[in-house]
Structures are given as structure tokens and as C-alpha cells.
Amino acid sequence: MAKPIDSLLQTITSKITLNQAEIDFFCSLWKPRFLKKGQYLVQAGDVCKYDSFVVKGCLKIFHTNWQTGQEYILSFSLEDWWASDLESFVKQRAATYDIQALEDCQLLQIDYPSFQELLKQIPQFERYFRIITENYLFSLQKRILGTISQTKEERYKAFIKQYPQINKRLPQYLIASYLGITPEFLSKIRSKKES
Amino acid sequence: MAKPIDSLLQTITSKITLNQAEIDFFCSLWKPRFLKKGQYLVQAGDVCKYDSFVVKGCLKIFHTNWQTGQEYILSFSLEDWWASDLESFVKQRAATYDIQALEDCQLLQIDYPSFQELLKQIPQFERYFRIITENYLFSLQKRILGTISQTKEERYKAFIKQYPQINKRLPQYLIASYLGITPEFLSKIRSKKES
DNA sequence: CGTCTATTTGAATGTACTCAAAAGCGGTGG
DNA sequence: CCACCGCTTTTGAGTACATTCAAATAGACG
Numbered sequence A, B: 001m002a003k004p005i006d007s008l009l010q011t012i013t014s015k016i017t018l019n020q021a022e023i024d025f026f027c028s029l030w031k032p033r034f035l036k037k038g039q040y041l042v043q044a045g046d047v048c049k050y051d052s053f054v055v056k057g058c059l060k061i062f063h064t065n066w067q068t069g070q071e072y073i074l075s076f077s078l079e080d081w082w083a084s085d086l087e088s089f090v091k092q093r094a095a096t097y098d099i100q101a102l103e104d105c106q107l108l109q110i111d112y113p114s115f116q117e118l119l120k121q122i123p124q125f126e127r128y129f130r131i132i133t134e135n136y137l138f139s140l141q142k143r144i145l146g147t148i149s150q151t152k153e154e155r156y157k158a159f160i161k162q163y164p165q166i167n168k169r170l171p172q173y174l175i176a177s178y179l180g181i182t183p184e185f186l187s188k189i190r191s192k193k194e195s
Numbered sequence C: 001c002g003t004c005t006a007t008t009t010g011a012a013t014g015t016a017c018t019c020a021a022a023a024g025c026g027g028t029g030g
Numbered sequence D: 001c002c003a004c005c006g007c008t009t010t011t012g013a014g015t016a017c018a019t020t021c022a023a024a025t026a027g028a029c030g
Helices: A004-013 A020-028 A086-091 A112-121 A124-149 A152-162 A164-169 A172-179 A183-194 B004-013 B020-028 B086-091 B112-121 B124-149 B152-162 B164-169 B172-179 B183-194
Strands: A031-035 A040-042 A050-056 A059-064 A071-077 A098-101 A105-111 B031-035 B040-042 B050-056 B059-064 B071-077 B098-101 B105-111
Touching: A004 A020, A004 A050, A004 A105, A020 A112, A050 A086, A071 A172, A071 B124, A086 B124, A105 A112, A112 A124, A124 A152, A124 B071, A124 B086, A124 B124, A124 B172, A152 A164, A152 A172, A152 A183, A172 A183, A172 B124, B004 B020, B004 B050, B004 B105, B020 B112, B050 B086, B071 B172, B105 B112, B112 B124, B124 B152, B152 B164, B152 B172, B152 B183, B172 B183
Parallel strands: none
Antiparallel strands: A031 A105, A040 A098, A050 A105, A059 A071, A059 A098, B031 B105, B040 B098, B050 B105, B059 B071, B059 B098
């Protein structure tokens, strides 16, 4: 039966090759963590002590405007992806984002000292995290181009094409927040398409 | 008298420490390149063969919609920053962006094999490029939050606050393209502020 | 001075939002 | 089993934000 660590290990070894001693060391650094739906993984203002890998479940990374109480979702973290305020984690500074579980979640966590030790002991991870950071960056560049070149309706259509499973899995008001549109307007877009 | 390579070296050594042999090796990998205003550094469809450091001048990285001919500026590259289609460079695939000089430019370039050799010979650079990639990523995250949470007028105000020098240096229609607004509307925003 | 390009201005239009009310939907307890 | 509660989605009217298009003005450069 598959252990939680296996999905993390598989994600890693699809990009870099490790020997058994490295695998054992790597696996020893991660601790399981469970979150109930609604629980916070990180709260803005705190230092993000852990980088978390999502084994099962789904979270939102968002910013809250304290003037209006309005939430803006920066991204969702689903299975086989990461959930952290990366800037807070790598600089060990106060987080600017909140991270909250949208479903019951199973995570694997590494703390900052262990993360530094990992990079030191197995320098390949320096490369690994450079590459996944780059790939995330490329997706953000595409998203920015979308926001400056498309109408909100076009952005929604592109979203359901790229992430059909997220669109089905999450309520409309969260999708709307991610896209930067009102739930009412998203409702109108959706009803338009079916006619 | 300062050589072009000095500004690159200073940027690098502000984050990592190199010995003299490493400095010499590093400097040997970069070749100067000059561009006249209007010249292309990269054209969409080509493979981005070089990573370029901007010693002097200014370029735009943009995407062209072939249906409409409309250009959308992803970012500007000014002194002490980089100009490349990073995804094209690191994966040696066809570029999706064009890069064009907005002024006469002085660059330093490294080709892909030399870049790989640099990472291999001096693994510290693996770390260095991970860190600057992360920092660029954080700025993109903030930009995305801006696009989903602010009106276009608010985005312009945030832009001039963050990049007053770019706002003065470049014509309005380029700023408008970067912000994803029309030049006419930007004109109206600007005239409003002065009243 | 003339030409080319960039900016400004205004009217008409389109896109998306606000606000309010109604309808849908899932869970819980009587 | 149904009634009620809380939360999400839908719908519509009115409004605000931003665009399009066209024409006038301003600036840069030879």
C-alpha cells in the first residue's frame, strides 16, 4: 500500500535521480500533517515555518484587504503541488498571504533548517527547486498576459480549459475570486454559455 | 574606468562570494552585444540562444496577438536586469515572446552551453539563479494580485509609485500596454490627477 | 517648416460591478 | 419526512469603469 511519502518521492524522482542513502535522508526530513476543512496552514503576519507538499486535499493561498475584508485568491494548491508563502519561507519573514484548507488535507512538511540542510547535503535539490520555481514563474507570466490581454469572460474560458478539474471541484465564488471577477458576473458568464 | 562586465560582476557578488579563479572563469563566458533602438534581441518562434544582462539601455518583452496585431508587454528590462525569454532559454525551445530594444542597448550575453558549464563548474550559481528566479516570481505574484484586486487607475498609481523612473523614461503607450489599458484611458487618468 | 508619431479630448458603447431580492441546495433537528 | 436554517447561486435594474473611434493638438526630428 502506498505511503504518503511515495507521491512526494515520485514527484521528485521524475526530475532528478537519487541513490538509496539520499532517498532515506530525504524521506527522514518530512513530517505528516493533517488539516480539517477551514483550518489555516499559514496566517498573514506569521513566519511560514514549513514548506508543505499536498498529498491529498486542496487549499487556497490568498490575500485579505483589511479595509474592505475582501479576499483575493492568488492560487490553489492541489495534490502533488506545494502550499506555502514561498517568500515568507525562503526569507523567514512575516507572511503576506493566508493559506487555508478548502477540504480535509493530508500534507508532508519540512521545516526551514531541514530544508537548508537538504540543499547542503544534496546539492541536486538546489537545481530541482530552481527548475520548479522557473516552471511556476512561467505559468505566472502566462497568467499575467491573460489578465492584461483578455476580457474576464475569456479568462474564465481559458481557466476551465486549463483546469477543468478545479472548476468542477470548487464552488463558483472561489473560482471568481481567483479570476478577479464577482460571483454574480461569473454566474452570468456560465448561464450564457449554455444557451 | 569601469568595464561593462563590472556591473554584472557587482550584481552577482552582492549575493554570492567568488574567488579570483571563479571570477576569471565567470567573466570569460560573457560576450558584449550592442543593439540599436528598434532591433530585436529575440523573435517569437526562434530559440533564445543567449541569456542577456542589460548593462545600458532598455528593452521590452512582449507577446503579439496575430489575430489583431496587438502587442502586450510582459515586462521591461532595464540596467542591471536580465533580458531573455527564460522558458525558451532554459528549455531551448521556440520562444513565445519577442524582445526588442526601446533604446540603444549594451548587453552581456552567455550562450546555453556556457551557461550549463557555469552551473556545473560553480554550483553556487545554481543557488544564485534560484534566488533571483524566486525574487522575480514574488514580484509576479504581487502583480497578479494587483490585476485581480485593483482598478486600472489604481494599478497605474501603484506603478508610478514602484517604478517612477520607468514612468518618466518610456512613452505613455508602452506603459499602457504593460498595464493592460488603452493609451487614451491612461491619458485621462494622468490629466485627472493634475486637477 | 513639414511630416510623422504620440497624446489629448469627447461622444457613444461595451464590459463588469453593486445592490437587492429570489431561488436553490444540503444538512439538521423536530 | 418535512420544515427550517445557512450558505451559494441566480436574476435584474441601475451604475461605474474602461474601450472604441474619430478628430484635434502637441512634440520630435530631419
